[in-house]
Amino acid sequence: MDTLLESIREVYQATPWLENLPDQWELLKEAGTPIECKKDTIIFEQDDEAEHLYLIASGRVCLYATTPAGEEKALAFIGKNGLIGEYDSLGNLPHATSAITVSKTVLYKISTGRFRELLKQNFHLVEQLLHFESRKYRMLCAQSLQLSYRKAPHRICATLIQLALNYGTPLEQDSIQIATTFTHQEMANLVGTTRITVINTLKWLERHHILEKQNKYYVITDLPRLESLVQDETWKLTKHAEG
Structure with a gap:
């Protein structure tokens, strides 16, 4: 790790x-x-x-x-x-x-x-x-770097990595707890998308066992895969969720 x-x-x-x-x-x-x-x-x-x-x-x-x-x-x-x-x-x-x-x-x-x-x-x-x-x-x-990511889900994933590196607490099985809280609207305002897109992206990550919510904190359970999603230009959510 x-x-x-x-x-x-x-x-x-x-x-x-x-x-x-x-x-x-x-x-x-x-x-x-x-x-x-x-x-x-x-x-x-x-x-x-x-x-x-x-x-x-x-x-x-x-x-x-x-x-x-x-x-x-x-x-x-x-x-x-x-x-x-x-x-x-x-x-x-x-x-x-x-x-x-x-x-x-x-x-x-x-x-x-x-x-x-x-x-x-x-x-x-x-x-x-x-x-x-x-x-x-x-x-x-x-912030300038994030502008190079065309789609909002990629920017959201990049922001999660930033938070993990700066406020991350290592847990068992190579998981990282993001030891600061944020609202869906705060994330949306920051990456330039809608609150619904943030919710859909986080849910997608949870369904694919990359992210999970423990009490009020998010935990990244698969950091390598999260980082690979940021770099994968072909990755996308459903059409409804991209925003």
């Missing part, structure tokens, strides 16, 4: 779910104002002036972009210990994306000016920020 994971880690390592990150950001917590948000609360909108950045203490936030035609594309889901709005704040730029909570969320709100002061005074904070931005960069590279 370890050899297989290493062989595909280079391609699938970056995940669009950034959660339970190792950085603690104690300085930002001390400088910030805690805010409790209900689900579906808009934190900021695309093209708004970036006057603050936000540290996520708990919950999950979706970053998404809107096209001139009004179509929305989910780019990432940021969870505990993640930052949102930090890049725009540093560059004196309007927000490049919108941010909305997808669960009950607690944030720390930090002003742009205070954030810059802290960076000037603390090199360790700069290192943490660079590490986090590197994660985001790899995530966007992975």
Whole structure:
């Protein structure tokens, strides 16, 4: 199992779910104002002036972009210990994306000016920020890679592999539990398809003993086969399920 994971880690390592990150950001917590948000609360909108950045203490936030035609594309889901709005704040730029909570969320709100002061005074904070931005960069590279998969089921399988590599817990018989949860709608928004297509794809994988649901977590029971499906351009679900 370890050899297989290493062989595909280079391609699938970056995940669009950034959660339970190792950085603690104690300085930002001390400088910030805690805010409790209900689900579906808009934190900021695309093209708004970036006057603050936000540290996520708990919950999950979706970053998404809107096209001139009004179509929305989910780019990432940021969870505990993640930052949102930090890049725009540093560059004196309007927000490049919108941010909305997808669960009950607690944030720390930090002003742009205070954030810059802290960076000037603390090199360790700069290192943490660079590490986090590197994660985001790899995530966007992975998103670009997924665009090469023409069909939604292939993109869903690739995302499952990404989650397994980043949040996977090895189980018996070479199975891997994805130790983070997601909704069908979150997956659909991320890969650019419908909720029904996500449901049908996951059910297909379960019927073919590649994936199973244990309590609230998905378990990949046949990672080699899942990876082969991503690369197989001839693989498809039923016409009804492709989306």
